[in-house]
Amino acid sequence: MSKIAIVTDSNSGITQSQAEECGIYVLPMPFMIGGKTYFEDIDLTQEQFYEMLTTGQEISTSQPSPESVLELWDRLLKEYDEIVHIPMSSGLSGSCQSAMMLAQDYNGKIQVVNNQRISVTQRQSAMDAKHLAAKGMNAAQIKEFLENDKFNSSIYIMLDTLYYLKKGGRITPAAAAIGTLLKLKPVLQIQGEKLDAFAKARTTGQGKSLMINAIKNDIINRFGGFTEEKGIWLQIAYTYDREAAQTWYEEVAAAFPGYDVHMDPLSLSVACHIGPGALAVACCKKIPE
Amino acid sequence: MSLQQIDAKMLSKMFLAGAKNLENKKEWINELNVFPVPDGDTGTNMTMTIMSAAKEVAALGDNGTMDSLCKAISSGSLRGARGNSGVILSQLFRGFTKVVKTYDVLDIPVLAEALEKAVETAYKAVMKPKEGTILTVARGAAEKAGQLAGDGCTDLETFCRAVIEQAEYVLGQTPEMLPVLKQAGVVDSGGQGLVEVLHGAFDAFMGKEVDFDLNSAPAAGGGTGRTGRTSSYEAQANAEIRFGYCTEFIILLNKPFIKKTEMDFKAFLESIGDSIVCVADDDVVKVHVHTNDPGLAIQRALKYGALSNMKIDNMRLEHQEKLFKMSGGQTEELSVELAGGAVPAAPGMPHKESGFIAVSVGDGVNEIFRSLGVDYIIEGGQTMNPSTADILDAVEKVNADTVFILPNNKNIILAANQAAELTTEKNLVVIPTKTIPQGIAAVINYVPELTADENEEAMLEEIGKVRTGQVTYAVRDTVIDEKEIKKDDYMGIGDAGLLAVGQDIARVTEEMVAAMVDDESELISVYYGSDVNETEAEALRRSLESAYPSLDIELQFGGQPIYYYVISVE
Numbered sequence: 001m002s003k004i005a006i007v008t009d010s011n012s013g014i015t016q017s018q019a020e021e022c023g024i025y026v027l028p029m030p031f032m033i034g035g036k037t038y039f040e041d042i043d044l045t046q047e048q049f050y051e052m053l054t055t056g057q058e059i060s061t062s063q064p065s066p067e068s069v070l071e072l073w074d075r076l077l078k079e080y081d082e083i084v085h086i087p088m089s090s091g092l093s094g095s096c097q098s099a100m101m102l103a104q105d106y107n108g109k110i111q112v113v114n115n116q117r118i119s120v121t122q123r124q125s126a127m128d129a130k131h132l133a134a135k136g137m138n139a140a141q142i143k144e145f146l147e148n149d150k151f152n153s154s155i156y157i158m159l160d161t162l163y164y165l166k167k168g169g170r171i172t173p174a175a176a177a178i179g180t181l182l183k184l185k186p187v188l189q190i191q192g193e194k195l196d197a198f199a200k201a202r203t204t205g206q207g208k209s210l211m212i213n214a215i216k217n218d219i220i221n222r223f224g225g226f227t228e229e230k231g232i233w234l235q236i237a238y239t240y241d242r243e244a245a246q247t248w249y250e251e252v253a254a255a256f257p258g259y260d261v262h263m264d265p266l267s268l269s270v271a272c273h274i275g276p277g278a279l280a281v282a283c284c285k286k287i288p289e
Numbered sequence: 290m291s292l293q294q295i296d297a298k299m300l301s302k303m304f305l306a307g308a309k310n311l312e313n314k315k316e317w318i319n320e321l322n323v324f325p326v327p328d329g330d331t332g333t334n335m336t337m338t339i340m341s342a343a344k345e346v347a348a349l350g351d352n353g354t355m356d357s358l359c360k361a362i363s364s365g366s367l368r369g370a371r372g373n374s375g376v377i378l379s380q381l382f383r384g385f386t387k388v389v390k391t392y393d394v395l396d397i398p399v400l401a402e403a404l405e406k407a408v409e410t411a412y413k414a415v416m417k418p419k420e421g422t423i424l425t426v427a428r429g430a431a432e433k434a435g436q437l438a439g440d441g442c443t444d445l446e447t448f449c450r451a452v453i454e455q456a457e458y459v460l461g462q463t464p465e466m467l468p469v470l471k472q473a474g475v476v477d478s479g480g481q482g483l484v485e486v487l488h489g490a491f492d493a494f495m496g497k498e499v500d501f502d503l504n505s506a507p508a509a510g511g512g513t514g515r516t517g518r519t520s521s522y523e524a525q526a527n528a529e530i531r532f533g534y535c536t537e538f539i540i541l542l543n544k545p546f547i548k549k550t551e552m553d554f555k556a557f558l559e560s561i562g563d564s565i566v567c568v569a570d571d572d573v574v575k576v577h578v579h580t581n582d583p584g585l586a587i588q589r590a591l592k593y594g595a596l597s598n599m600k601i602d603n604m605r606l607e608h609q610e611k612l613f614k615m616s617g618g619q620t621e622e623l624s625v626e627l628a629g630g631a632v633p634a635a636p637g638m639p640h641k642e643s644g645f646i647a648v649s650v651g652d653g654v655n656e657i658f659r660s661l662g663v664d665y666i667i668e669g670g671q672t673m674n675p676s677t678a679d680i681l682d683a684v685e686k687v688n689a690d691t692v693f694i695l696p697n698n699k700n701i702i703l704a705a706n707q708a709a710e711l712t713t714e715k716n717l718v719v720i721p722t723k724t725i726p727q728g729i730a731a732v733i734n735y736v737p738e739l740t741a742d743e744n745e746e747a748m749l750e751e752i753g754k755v756r757t758g759q760v761t762y763a764v765r766d767t768v769i770d771e772k773e774i775k776k777d778d779y780m781g782i783g784d785a786g787l788l789a790v791g792q793d794i795a796r797v798t799e800e801m802v803a804a805m806v807d808d809e810s811e812l813i814s815v816y817y818g819s820d821v822n823e824t825e826a827e828a829l830r831r832s833l834e835s836a837y838p839s840l841d842i843e844l845q846f847g848g849q850p851i852y853y854y855v856i857s858v859e
Contacts, residue, residue: 162570166572182733182843183841198736198738201734204811205754206754209750210734210747213747
């Protein structure tokens with residue numbers, strides 16, 4: 001059995017210390033803020049990031065530099081036979097494209113997974129990869145498995161404001177069209193690819209029930225329904241407001257009794273496009289045993 | 290000895306006389322409203338309903354058969370139906386004619402059977418039939434008729450007198466059945482309307498000549514079923530247009546639009562026109578103003594940034610077109626307020642899966658509905674209930690497989706349901722919104738990716754969470770829910786009754802809101818009407834903000850008549 005390393009980036013929400021715990025390698029995403037480069041969870045904390053975001057500093061994201069990627073891979077290959085590399089969604093960043101290009105020189109030892117996940121669903125992919133490797137799959141098989149599984153996840157995000165969404169460009173035109181006389185909270189979805197418009201809400205309460213209903217629909221219509229085995233992972237993500245997220249966590253847990261719910265802060269590269277105060281819920285189909 | 294049978298000619302005469310008598314009593318019936326609101330309209334609604342049928346009946350002349358007469362009465366009233374009492378009246382006629390049309394002449398047993406069928410049909414049309422209303426009065430009359438027929442009564446005059454007397458007796462009892470009527474000191478207005486129809490018909494039966502001249506009826510203006518609409522537009526058309534150009538644009542801000550700038554700009558717009566909407570949203574400002582000099586508005590706006598989506602319409606010219614169309618009898622397009630813009634005309638509208646129709650009144654509210662994606666607006670509301678035919682026309686204009694309709698008034702839901710039953714080519718879904726804020730909540734919660742059924746379910750759930758209060762004034766003294774109301778008092782009316790009353794509009798409004806807010810509330814939305822100026826509305830916003838610091842307060846120009854404030858809490 002070949003020894004396989006699992007690599008992802010900090011968009012997965014997996015912190016450096018969690019990564020160490022579960023034997024996953026996490027590339028920190030770089031952020032350019034006020035002309036200086038910071039690395040997520042290395043020299044940029046969530047608190048610092050939001051403080052700079054809300055004080056109106058220009059924040060731009062970029063992909064991990066090729067050197068940092070190559071350096072990590074080369075280091076890992078001294079210890080491992082193969083690497084499964086799970087970057088953030090190719091619909092949201094060029095990271096995946098670059099990694100694929102760099103991997104070409106490694107004769108198949110590096111398998112870059114293009115399964116269009118982000119945040120909590122990307123985290124789940126990394127966990128799944130770890131699990132599949134333990135079951136004896138090789139890197140190419142894991143890549144194929146995860147890519148076949150790519151649409152078995154769904155994310156809904158309710159934004160507190162349209163401001164950051166308008167500033168950025170990573171939304172489809174439909175989402176940008178949500179602008180009305182009333183102050184509305186857009187609810188976006190990620191089904192692979194980009195952030196897209198899903199619905200809109202007048203109040204937080206409305207938006208929450210919209211998202212819970214949407215996840216229920218997805219589970220019933222796309223992910224095999226509510227079964228005895230509870231074959232669904234449920235996740236919560238949020239930007240900035242931990243207290244509101246805790247309430248949301250309890251509401252989701254109550255709406256899906258018996259299901260485990262995992263909560264993470266939303267990755268910063270998404271946060272900088274949607275701003276603070278967003279709440280999200282996601283689900284992924286569990287991989288069959 | 291009087292007649293013992295009624296033939297088609299006599300029934301036609303009786304129907305027209307019944308319609309005429311209802312028309313004569315219209316204003317009086319309007320005033321029987323429980324709430325002394327300025328726009329009580331049961332009499333108007335019932336009259337428009339019956340007049341729509343009467344015109345078709347009159348067109349038959351003396352040559353109609355019983356069958357063609359029944360068809361005229363049934364389809365004319367069905368299409369012309371407006372308001373709850375109007376819809377119920379049309380269903381009574383529909384049931385009645387179902388039986389009658391198979392006979393050439395009517396005797397007592399046939400009439401008794403027809404009345405029974407009428408009542409059965411009308412009860413079925415109402416989801417939760419309420420006693421103490423027109424339904425109870427009709428049932429009383431039908432039961433009496435059945436009893437007389439069973440007893441072998443053979444004299445038609447005696448029969449009619451007894452049936453009408455029973456109807457009047459039951460009408461007199463309605464305050465005992467509905468406490469709100471008793472407190473207000475009135476009988477049920479719809480029941481009163483029905484009794485007036487019966488009286489008129491009986492007079493004709495007894496040989497009293499009634500001059501049924503369509504032209505003398507103020508409601509008789511245009512084509513079938515649209516009579517009321519036409520007259521309302523005539524009133525509108527005759528009103529002088531003070532500011533001639535409807536001017537709209539969006540400012541792409543080059544610097545933040547601070548509160549002071551916003552107030553200055555609005556004050557400037559107020560100095561050059563009216564019907565002002567000026568909404569700032571992060572980096573754009575949407576502007577709408579009726580003015581005689583659009584150039585001034587544009588020049589001023591250029592100080593804040595570049596302009597886009599500019600649109601200027603000459604309302605005086607459009608006004609002429611309206612008048613022209615009316616004189617040509619062509620009233621088709623009139624249910625859309627032309628000056629409002631944005632609503633696409635029928636043929637050019639691309640086909641889509643789902644469309645929305647909202648019944649709405651007021652520039653601001655209409656604009657909100659349009660911005661939320663409503664395809665077609667039927668001008669109307671409490672003051673003017675659109676008929677089933679108006680709704681059917683609108684449905685025809687929306688090029689979609691499924692059309693959601695938001696009646697936004699409890700008195701329009703039945704007419705919308707009736708339209709849904711008459712629509713065969715499209716799937717017409719009535720979301721029973723009783724107020725404007727409920728309608729807004731419904732359309733906001735629409736999710737394009739879900740099926741019509743799933744959307745309907747979600748919308749129904751959400752409108753249940755919206756509380757609405759409306760502030761208007763009283764047109765007469767009365768007592769409601771133990772609260773004494775004097776003429777000209779301000780009243781705050783909630784979903785289930787009177788919430789506040791008094792002489793100070795701000796106090797009444799605040800008291801009303803206090804009765805609507807609870808621990809679960811997140812947002813208070815205030816839509817201010819055409820009789821409130823922005824300064825007053827702003828003052829209300831501030832006082833609500835300090836009273837409810839944890840809630841979001843959103844102030845919007847609604848522009849609705851008669852209701853100073855429409856406020857929702859969700």
